[in-house]
Amino acid sequence: MFVLALVKQTVRVPSEKFNRDIDQAISEELNLKFANKVVLDVGLCIALWDIIKRGESFILPGDGGHHTKVEFRYVVFRPFMEQILVGRIKNCDKESVQVSLGFFEDIFISSENLQKNSRFDETEHLWIWEYQTEDGKHDLFMDTGEEIRFKVVAEYFIDTTPSGPSNEAPDSSLDPIKDNKRLSYRINASINESGLGLLSWWAS
Amino acid sequence: MEIIDANTAMLSNFEVLGLLNSSRVKGDQTRNQSGSLATITYEAIKYLEGTPAALQSEGCFKKFLEDVKKFGLTIKEKTMILNLRPKTDVEISLIVQSTDQERLTEEQIEELIELIQNTLPE
Numbered sequence: 001m002f003v004l005a006l007v008k009q010t011v012r013v014p015s016e017k018f019n020r021d022i023d024q025a026i027s028e029e030l031n032l033k034f035a036n037k038v039v040l041d042v043g044l045c046i047a048l049w050d051i052i053k054r055g056e057s058f059i060l061p062g063d064g065g066h067h068t069k070v071e072f073r074y075v076v077f078r079p080f081m082e083q084i085l086v087g088r089i090k091n092c093d094k095e096s097v098q099v100s101l102g103f104f105e106d107i108f109i110s111s112e113n114l115q116k117n118s119r120f121d122e123t124e125h126l127w128i129w130e131y132q133t134e135d136g137k138h139d140l141f142m143d144t145g146e147e148i149r150f151k152v153v154a155e156y157f158i159d160t161t162p163s164g165p166s167n168e169a170p171d172s173s174l175d176p177i178k179d180n181k182r183l184s185y186r187i188n189a190s191i192n193e194s195g196l197g198l199l200s201w202w203a204s
Numbered sequence: 205m206e207i208i209d210a211n212t213a214m215l216s217n218f219e220v221l222g223l224l225n226s227s228r229v230k231g232d233q234t235r236n237q238s239g240s241l242a243t244i245t246y247e248a249i250k251y252l253e254g255t256p257a258a259l260q261s262e263g264c265f266k267k268f269l270e271d272v273k274k275f276g277l278t279i280k281e282k283t284m285i286l287n288l289r290p291k292t293d294v295e296i297s298l299i300v301q302s303t304d305q306e307r308l309t310e311e312q313i314e315e316l317i318e319l320i321q322n323t324l325p326e
Contacts, residue, residue, distance in 0.1 A: 001287065002215040008206040031229075035241035042210045046220065046244055047229050073212065075220055077248075084284055084298055086255070103247035149288075151298070195294040202294060 001079040004049055005042050008071045013057075015064035023051055026070055034074055038184040040157050043078030044104055077104055079152045079187065086149050086199070089142055092126045099148055099189065106186045109150060113190035115197055129197065140201055147199045154188040214279060216286045217257035218265055224249050256289035259325040268323040275308065275316055289324050291317065 009030075017025040027048050034045040055069035079085060087107060090100040097114065099107040111118070117130040129140040142148070160182055191197045223229060224245045252258065265286070272282060277300065284299045293313050300308055308316065 001217070002220045003211045004213045004215060005207065006209040006212045008208055031241045036244035037240070039205075039207070042207060046248055047223060047241065049223065071208070075215060075223060076210075078211070080214075080280060082301070083280070084288060086288065102251035103244055149298075193298065195292075195298040202292070 001077060001083060001085055002046065003043070003076050003078050004073045005039075005045075005076045006052070006071065006073055008069070010067050010069045012063075012065045012067050015066075018066075022057070022068075023054065026051060026054070026068060030070075030072060030074070038157075039076075040159055040184070043076040044185060046075040046077055046103075049073040049075050078155075081152055081155075083152045084149060084196075085152065085189075086147060089144050089146050089148055091144065092120070092142060094120055097127055097142060097148075099150060106183045107150070107189055108186065109189045109191055113153065113188070113192050115192055129201075131201075140198070142198060148191065149196050149199060149202075150189040150191050151193065151196060152187055153190045156183075156186045156188070158182055158184055158186075160184045214283055216265075216283050217252050217255050218260045218286060221249065221252040221257050224252070255287060256324060256326070257287065260286070261325075264323050264325060268319070271319055271323060272316075275312065285320060286324070289320060289326070291321070293317065 011026050011029050011033075013022070013025045013029055017028070020028075030048050030051075035047060036045065038044050049072070051070055051072045053071040057066040057068040059066050085101070087099040087101045089097060090105055091098040095111055097109040098105065099109065101107070111120070111127075114127060115129045115131075117132065118127050119130065120126075121128055124141070126144070127142045129142070131138045131140050195202055229241070229245055268286065269282065272285070277285070281300055288295065288299070290296050290299060293310075296308075296313050296316060302308075
């Protein structure tokens with residue numbers, strides 16, 4: 001679920017960090033810039049792994065800091081397709097089940113990717129898997145907070161940097177629900193296979 | 205920023221947990237005023253400590269990779285086994301993709317489960 005991304009970038013180290021070891025100062029700047037951010041088509045950045053190459057440092061007119069070109073490897077959260085992961089159910093609604101890993105919560109299992117014969121219970125506000133056995137149906141509940149094993153089936157990256165004004169009506173673009181849907185990195189998952197779903201379902 | 209390669213290597217949960225608990229990240233964290241590194245490392249450590257990776261050591265990690273060679277699994281499959289520590293054949297069949305012909309016989313699956321139980325701590 002974690003990979004190393006190799007990135008080349010010019011880093012500015014402010015002058016107040018000149019007394020520090022240069023690699024340490026650069027590593028601080030890189031973590032300041034990337035930690036807990038989603039990079040388009042790369043994934044969610046966690047922490048710096050190492051600096052591979054460090055070029056010469058330059059001081060530019062009108063700027064106290066120095067600029068150094070570095071090549072570094074960063075730990076990135078980016079599960080591969082078909083990877084099996086374990087998380088906790090965060091929320092259920094009519095369309096999907098949302099799963100959280102704690103540090104990443106934009107994982108959705110849409111209703112068609114749930115186990116066959118699942119139904120949504122409006123009063124309890126959760127999904128129920130109607131498991132068929134010889135002696136009838138068993139209702140298996142998908143409670144919030146339960147541990148769930150799922151398979152990654154799709155990923156979507158959206159460039160969320162603000163662009164110019166949109167052509168849509170202004171009041172619709174301020175709609176908070178629509179805004180929430182613009183997730184920069186979103187994973188679609190599936191539990192439609194034996195062995196997938198709540199851990200308690202397969203414990204025995 | 206130039207992405208040379210978005211995926212140069214795959215890391216197991218154990219390796220990431222080791223990095224996040226190491227002093228080089230801790231040192232940056234205290235000096236990182238924005239707190240985003242502190243947030244993500246705290247949350248990721250919290251998640252990873254609930255996984256089998258929290259109990260693994262370098263010794264068992266290497267032993268497992270050495271012993272598992274005979275099954276001919278891919279790197280992705282081995283990473284998933286290390287991260288999830290499967291206990292049942294249902295879990296193994298999820299992880300090890302079976303195409304037209306079965307890649308692992310039933311005996312091999314049992315042998316693999318035994319190997320996991322013997323090398324990776326629960």
